[in-house]
Amino acid sequence: MKTTNAFLLNLYGLLVLGLPLAGLGYALLGSVGLAGPLAGGFTGEYWRALGTGSGLPYAALYSVWVAVASVGLSVAVALALVLLAQPTLRRPAVVGLLYVPLLMPSLVVGFYLFQLLSRAGWLSRVSVGLGLTGSLQGFPELVQDGAGVGIILAHVLLSFPFLTLLFQALYQETRLEEYRQLTLTLGASAGQFRRSVAVPVLLRRAAPALLLSFIATLGAYDIPLLLGRPYPQMLSVYIATRLQRFDLHDLPAAYLAGFLVAGVLLGLIAVLLRLTRRARLL
Amino acid sequence: MRSKLLTFLLVLLFALPFALLGLLAVSENWRFPAVLPPGYSLDPLRSLVAADNDLLAGLGRSLLLAGTVAVVATTGGFGLARAVARSRWAARWEAASYLPYALPPVLLAVLIQPFIIRLHLSGSVGGVLLGLLLVALPFATLLLRSCWSRQATEYEQLARTLGCTPQQALRRVLLPLAWPLLRTTLFQTFLLAWFDFGLTNVLSVGKVRTLTVQVFTYVGEANAPLAAVASLLLLLPPALLLLANKSALLRKP
Structure with a gap:
């Protein structure tokens, strides 16, 4: 039995650790000119170009903006529903x-919102x-716009119902209704209960799920x-587009972007694992 | 009153996608600025039953791929969760399981693509299957880890003490105990593969035309009716799964 388990785990490790880590290693080697179809020996050219080119940093900033706005809006809507519409949310x-x-x-959500907005x-x-409005131009640009309004709306539409269900489950699990009555008895207002008790409790308990939503939106x-x-x-999109171009000279920069983004996301996942362990202890 | 208004708004918000996609699927020459289609046609829906229909083939391909991923990931995940639970380094294996599941599927596809090409799997169903399993298997392993609690092990040992063979203990004790979670894992890994577009598109270089790939192709060709039909087909299995088991869709590892 022990040998079977060890064999299974080795095979599993090869798949879930070996393949992605080998991919990361290949991307790192590709970014310094040591791997890939045009590998011609070590070069720091693509790493140095990071400081001068605006493509990757701008894509990163844009992704962070979309992720923060999407998760922020979804959390705001979900919290408003859970804290202001409890009787409605109890209806099956x-x-x-x-x-x-x-x-x-x-x-499908992307296609639907394109047809709608x-x-x-x-x-x-x-x-x-x-x-x-009188013409096409009279209507505001809500999709394929510079600020990413359409992208943000699509993510909010997908994630606010999930977060509402999560917050509602936490509201019941942490017996916030009883705390509400207690704080009201002690003289606090309904607003004070929401601001000082309910929101901090819900956000702290949901922190791992919120970080996971943030990571998922960041890599959408x-x-x-x-x-x-x-x-x-x-x-x-930035990375996949560069890797699928016909010009092979774009590959090292795309490998570099893939390596850096994967590294940052793995760092965030490490934080997520720590948060999950802490949430289990609470 | 406020409760009714909120319920109405939620119904409107979630029914509108189905209504708009349904209208698009049966519309004919629906151009700006008409609010409703000038004419309706069931041709895109009727053509679905034609023998050489691409959409129907895509539906079959997606069902086969997602079904295979669900069965292999759930079966494999069940055995792996047991191996992880009994390992000395259980916590490390658990943390390692987050690695492929944590990266966005398209980024994972980009990272493993050079090896998929070397294995001569690029553009093939096998390559896409391997890529999807890379995400689904650790997901299933994490989800099924609670099947192998100390209590389950004690039940297994009790069954063995009472004369069961290992196979009988598995069939009569462990599988019935784990069944609710196995069903959830089967649903979720099916949906994971069913919803995927990025990983499939990158690894298959557009050659494995699943339903999601077809939606994207039709959108690119500005063929809104066929994109809408494909979208509605994509919504069908999850809707049936939701009817079958609501809680199975929400559980997270």
């Missing part, structure tokens, strides 16, 4: 409704029908591919 039909977005692949989309048509691919612009691009 409403809970059932919140499961609906879990059925939706992000690619683009300048030739359904909302723009309704707006023309109501006389609010399907939605920004459909609803984003060629510039600025989110990180995954």
Whole structure:
């Protein structure tokens, strides 16, 4: 039995550790000119170009902005629902409704929002029908826009129902309703209970899930591919686009970007694991 | 009153995608600024049953791929979770399991692509399957780790003491105990593969045309009716799974 277990774990290690780490190693070697189809010996050229080129840093900043805005908005909506609409959230039909977005692949949400929010989309048509706008240009640019509004809205649509269900489960698990009555008896206002008790408890308990949502949005691919612009691009789109170009000279820079992004995400996952352990102890 | 308004808004928010995609799927010559289609046609839906239909082939391919990933990952995850639980370095194996699951699938695909090419699996179903298993297997292992608690081990030992063979203890004791979690894992790994686009698209270089790849292709060709039909087909299995078991969709490792 012990030999079978050891054999299974070695095979598993080869797949889940060996392959991705070998990929990371290959990306690192590719970024210094030691691997890849055009490998011609060691060079620090691509690392030095990081300081001068704006592509990767801009893609990173843009991804962070989208992730912060998406998770921030989703958390705000979910907290508002849980703290201000408790009676509604106790109705099974409403809970059932919140499961609906879990059925939706992000690619389908991207396609749907494109059909809904683009300048030739359904909302723009309704707006023309109501006389609010007169032409395509009169409707605001909500998808493939510079600020990533469409991308953010798509992520909010996908994640706020999940976060609402999570916060609602935590609200019941931590008996916040009883704390609410206690704080009200002790003279606090409903607003004070929400600000000083409920929000800190819910956010602390949900921290691992929130960080996971942040990481998932940071590395999102399907939605920004459909609803984003060629510039600025989110990180995954930026890397995949460069790797799929016909010009092989772009490969080392793409390997460098892949290596750096994977390194940062793995760092965030280490933080996540620590947070999860701490949340289990709370 | 406020409760009814909120419920109405949520219904509107979540029903609109289905309504709009449904309209797009049956619309004919629906151009700006018409709010509703000038005509309706069931042609895209009717063509689904044609023998050489690409969408139907994509649906079959996606079902086969996601089904295989779900079965292999759940079966493998069950055995691996046991091996991890009995290992001296259980916590380290658990942490290692987060590695491929933590990286965005498209980034993972980009990192392993050179090796997939060397294995002559690029652009093949085998390459996509390997890539999807790389994400689904650790996910299943993490999800199934609680099947091998001390209590489960004690039940297994008790069954062996009472005369069960290892196979009987597995079939009669451990599998029934683990069944709810196994079902959840089967659902979730199926959905993980069913929803995937980035990893499949990168590893298959567009050659393995699953439903998600087809949605993207139709969007690129500005063929909104077919993209809408493919999108609705993508929503069908998760909807059936949701009806079958709500909690199975929400559990996280």
